[in-house]
Amino acid sequence: MSLRDDIKEAEVWLDRGDQFVSQDNHEKAVECYTKSISINPRSAFSYFKRANSEYKLKKLKESVTDYNNAILLNTSFPFAYYKRGSVYLDGHHYDKAIEDFDEAIKQNKEFAFAYYKRGLAYMYIKKPQNAIEDFTETVRLAPTYYLAYLYRANKHFELKEYKKSIDDYTKVLEIESKHERAYISRGIAYGNLKMLKEAIVDYSKALDLNPDSIVALNYRGILLTKFKEYDRALFDFNHLVKLKPELAEAYNNRGICKYALKLWSESIDDYSMALMRDSNVAGYFYNRGNSYFNMKLFVESVVDYDEAISLDPKMIQAYYGRGNSKINLKQFKEAIRDFSTAIAINPKYTPAYLGRGSAFLKLNLYSKAQEDFSLVLEIEPNNINAYFNRGMAYKSEGLMSKAGNDFKNYISIVPESNMTKKLVDWMKQNDIKM
Numbered sequence: 001m002s003l004r005d006d007i008k009e010a011e012v013w014l015d016r017g018d019q020f021v022s023q024d025n026h027e028k029a030v031e032c033y034t035k036s037i038s039i040n041p042r043s044a045f046s047y048f049k050r051a052n053s054e055y056k057l058k059k060l061k062e063s064v065t066d067y068n069n070a071i072l073l074n075t076s077f078p079f080a081y082y083k084r085g086s087v088y089l090d091g092h093h094y095d096k097a098i099e100d101f102d103e104a105i106k107q108n109k110e111f112a113f114a115y116y117k118r119g120l121a122y123m124y125i126k127k128p129q130n131a132i133e134d135f136t137e138t139v140r141l142a143p144t145y146y147l148a149y150l151y152r153a154n155k156h157f158e159l160k161e162y163k164k165s166i167d168d169y170t171k172v173l174e175i176e177s178k179h180e181r182a183y184i185s186r187g188i189a190y191g192n193l194k195m196l197k198e199a200i201v202d203y204s205k206a207l208d209l210n211p212d213s214i215v216a217l218n219y220r221g222i223l224l225t226k227f228k229e230y231d232r233a234l235f236d237f238n239h240l241v242k243l244k245p246e247l248a249e250a251y252n253n254r255g256i257c258k259y260a261l262k263l264w265s266e267s268i269d270d271y272s273m274a275l276m277r278d279s280n281v282a283g284y285f286y287n288r289g290n291s292y293f294n295m296k297l298f299v300e301s302v303v304d305y306d307e308a309i310s311l312d313p314k315m316i317q318a319y320y321g322r323g324n325s326k327i328n329l330k331q332f333k334e335a336i337r338d339f340s341t342a343i344a345i346n347p348k349y350t351p352a353y354l355g356r357g358s359a360f361l362k363l364n365l366y367s368k369a370q371e372d373f374s375l376v377l378e379i380e381p382n383n384i385n386a387y388f389n390r391g392m393a394y395k396s397e398g399l400m401s402k403a404g405n406d407f408k409n410y411i412s413i414v415p416e417s418n419m420t421k422k423l424v425d426w427m428k429q430n431d432i433k434m
Helices: 005-024 026-039 044-056 061-074 078-090 095-109 112-124 128-141 148-156 162-175 180-192 196-209 214-224 230-245 248-260 264-277 282-294 300-311 317-326 332-345 351-361 366-379 384-396 400-412 420-431
Strands: none
Touching: 005 044, 026 044, 044 061, 044 078, 061 078, 078 095, 078 112, 095 112, 112 128, 112 148, 128 148, 128 196, 148 162, 148 180, 162 180, 180 196, 180 214, 196 214, 214 230, 230 248, 248 264, 248 384, 264 282, 282 300, 282 317, 282 351, 317 332, 317 351, 317 384, 332 351, 351 366, 351 384, 366 384, 384 400, 400 420
16 A cells, blocks of 8 residues: 555544544544554644543543644644643642743744633732733634633732732623623622622622522521611511522621611521531621620620620720720729730720720729720710710719710710710709800
């Protein structure tokens, strides 16, 4: 048989292999390509096609070997570099993948998908700027390839470039209008920009596409709670609990919604359910402690604040909450210690100064109370509680003029209230000019 006949027969086997590929029968395709190679071992294309089918069969080592042979036989074969790079990418050999994509791009500057795959490799090795550059080149060359916009959006989000990420998620949705994840991701980006209404709209669109979306239900419920749309929020959290009863966060967030509705007992039940599923979250103990506090179960609230602090010793709100509970338990010195710890963590945390000042008042330590209320006013000059409490401290010490000045400041900020009327009456009785 002549060389021409050999080449012709090899091409016949190559065509048969292609037919099996079109039928998604890659095992038979590999057999045909192997026969073609045995007849004509100098055909780079035969190795390349066999490598493609081996890759489909997840025979990665074999496919790399065949891509190697294809490249040895034809070094100007950008698609072979691209395909070998793809195998390396799947195998988490990112440096090798990048080298192959570099070569594919060097040989073909317009190779959009080589830029895309190289962008993925850069993404995996935590080089977001490089990834963004490659995804940008991808969409320049292939403007409708929405995955490049999606991954570029994710990288912008990672870099806290939320406006840019929103633009890219919007582009994804222009191309792929039913992309649930793009709506959710854009909603989260809107949330980070405090564009909460826009975020709710996006979560709602995601839920139109998938009413059982765990992430969208949770995030929309949280935002609806912030907007005091409690019925809608409860609908989301109730559905979330049914879908994923093992999710501690779902019970906690439903508890927050019920807390806002002053359903203290029901919120305690939800926080308890959250803690049954995950007892290592300080916030769950803190939230339940707040509900116990509002039910005037101060001993129980202290126990929960204790647990929160043991899990998160820097949780300033838990020290504050425990301090308030101890005031109600008439443990004023212990309360002062808690408020002082909160202040040590954050010297500008005014609620702790107010709490400590109140504890000093209970102990008749008027000067110390006045100091704390004065510190609040240095930080927040219009804090009505500080004016009122300092006024009471001055009044208790018999310093009527100073008390009157503080009450005047209170009245100037809150001109109409029941307390204002009482203060006005007191000032008249004590001949203090308004």
